[in-house]
Every structure is written in C-alpha cells, then in structure tokens.
Amino acid sequence: MNTQLQNIYNEKWNTFSIKLNEILQDDLKENKPTNPLLLFINEEKYQNADIKIMIFGQETNDWAGNFQNDINISINTYDEFYNSNACYSYGKQFWNGFNRFLTLLNKKFPNKKIEAIWNNVIKVGNSGRDKNYPPEYIYNIEKEYFNIINDEINILNPDIILFMSGPNYDNEIRNSLKNIQFEHFSQNFSERQIAKLNYHNFKNIYRTYHPNYLWRNNINSYFSEIINDIKL
Template identity: 65%
Template sequence: MNLALKKMYLENWDNLSNELKGILNDDTKEYKPTNPLLIYLDEEKYKSSDIKIMIFGQETNDWGDDFNGDPDDALNTYNDFFNSNACYGYGGHFWNGLNRFLTLLNQKFPDKTIGSIWNNVIKVGNSGRNKNNPPEYIYNIEKTYFNVIESEIEILQPNIILFVSGPYYDVEIRNSLPDVSFGKLSDSFSERAIAKLKFKNLNNVYRTYHPNYLWRKGINNYFYEIINDINLGF
C-alpha cells in the first residue's frame, strides 16, 4: 500500500511542486504553502486490522514549514508524527477528539483490532502556523494538480470514513469526491450536525463537526450516534 501511495503521489508531484515553488518565489503572495499531507502507513498493523478507519480533519498548517519539494520528507514527517503516536501527545481538541472516537469505537467492537489513518480534506495548508484556510491560489493548485483523496481511498480501502471537518468544509469534500452525496443520519441530529455520506460502495461514511465544537456540545452524544449506525457485518 505504501508503494502504491507513493507511486500515485509521484505521478502528480512535478506539476504540484512547480506551481507551489512559484508561489514561494512570488513576493506579491502573502501566504505561502506548506508541505502536503502525504500518508505513510504502519502497513503491517493496518493490513492486519479488523477495522480500517480513515479520519479527516480540515487542513494542516505549517506542516514541515515552507514547501520544500521533497515527497520523501513529507512521508517521513507523517510517519514520525502519526504512526509513532506522537500526535496524541501533541494534545489539543482535535487529537483528543480522535482518541475519544477510537476509544468508543473499540468499546463497540472490543474483540476487534482497529487500524486508523489520519487525513485532511485540504492537503496543502499555509506555512507559518497561519490558522486560516489556505487562499484560493494555493487551494486551486491542489485541486488542479494534486486532487488525490479519491485515489487514497481506493488504495487504502477503509471500511469507515469519518470527516470531523464540519459543514463549512462540505464543498471541499465534494471537490475531492465528485460523486458523493449527503443525507441526514437520524432524527436526533440535523444533517448539518451529522451527515451520512454515500460514496461508491462505501457504507460507513460520516461527517460531523470539528472536535473544537464537539467538546463544547457533548462529544460523546455525537460520536455514539455515528458509532451506533456503523455496520461492519461482524
């Protein structure tokens, strides 16, 4: 899987790299791109897991500083941060939220192993820890030259996908997955709060609020609603 991911990234890399370097060298552009979020698996653990889940956040700002044009460096950064579990030591609402969801999911399936992947709806964020969404001149480059999320899903075949990106990022989800559709999960929550997504043959795809919001509104209630709907055929 790692080889397939890297091959796919490299097939899309040259144009992305040339365009992003152009922004770095353009003094008229206030915001500069950081490195893209490239997935690198703990492949043995992931392949052997009974449950495979991909969890999407929003975007990663200042991911390895300014874009440096080195895909191997981006892959190593992901491996060092996520597969080592250093991400959970980083703390914050997002990582605590992911940990809470995985804990509750494990409670529903206590005899099953879980392999998790972290991803982002926007793959190229701002450099310099600027927390704003990347400007259109960065985002449009990603969507034109590096629209790879559908390919990542095809390679990794998760049986659960959870977007904790919030409703304001639904347009970005649609830009990445053109055939996706959104619907209401249940009468307990609005579609804005929790949506169940249909995408190809995947049955367990959901979108809810970002953990920053969920921690203030009763995070377990939202996560239980999603987890109770998950059907993996066990």
C-alpha cells in the same frame, strides 16, 4: 500499499510542485504553502486489522515549514508525527477527539483490532503561523493538480470514513470525491451536525463537526450516534 500511495504522489508531483514554487517566489502572495500531507502506514498492522478507519481533519498548517519540493519530507514528517503516536502528546482538541472516537468505537467492537489512518480534507495548508484555511491560490493548485484523496481511499479501502471537518468543508469533500451525496440520517441531529455520505461502494462514511466544536457540545452524543449506525 505504501508503494501504491507513493506512485500516486509521484505521478502528480511535477506540475504540482512547479505551481507551489511559483507561489513561494511571488512576493505579492503573503501566504506561502507548506508541505502536503502525504500518508504512510504501518502495512502489517493495517492489513491485519479487523476494522480499518480513515479519519479526516481540516488542513495541516506549517507542516515542516515552507514547501520544499521533496516527497520524502512529507512522508517522513507524517510517519514521525502520527505513526509514532507523537500526535497524542500534541495536546490539541482534534487529537483528543480523534482518540475519543476510537475509544468509543473499541467499546462497541471490543474483540476487534482497530487501525486508524489520519488524513485531511485539504492537503496543503499555510506555512508559518497562519492556522486558517489556505487562500484560494494555494487550494486551487491542490484541487487542479494534486487531487489525490479519492486515490488514497481506493488504495487503503477503509471500512469506516469519518470527516471531522465540519459542514463548512463539505464543498472541499465534494471537490475530492466526485458525485458524493450528503444525507440526513439521524432523528437526533440535523444534517449540518451529522451527515451520512454515499460514495461508491463504501458503507460507513460520516461527516460531523471538528472536535473544537464537539467538545463544547457533548462530544460523546455525536460520536455515539455515528457508531451506533455503523454496519460492518
């Protein structure tokens, strides 16, 4: 699986990297791109899991500094940060929410091995201290030249996909997953709060708010609503 992922990254890398380097060299563009979030999994654990889940955040900012035109930097940074569990000591609301969802999922399926993959809706964030949505001149390069989320999902084939990105990122999800449909499924929450997504043959895809919002609004009730709907 890691080989398949890296093949996809390599296939799209050349023009993508040229375009990002042009931004780095353009003094008129204040925001510079960081390195893309590229996945690297523990294949043995993932393939032996009973339940495979991919959880999306929004974007990764300042991911090993300015874009360096080196796939291995992105892959190694992901491996060292996520697969080593260093992410949980990061102390941010997203990771607390990520862990809470897995804890609640494990309570519903106590006899199942669960393996989670972290991903982001936007692959290339800002370098430096700017922690906001990247400017269009960065995002448009990703959208046109490095639109890989569909490939990652098809390679890893998760049983559950959860977007903890919030409704303001729905257009970015649509840009990555063509013809995806958002539906209202809950009697307790609006579609903006929790949506169920229909995409190809994947059964369990959901989008809810980022944990920064959920922790202020009874996070367990949101996650339980999703988990109770999951069919495996």
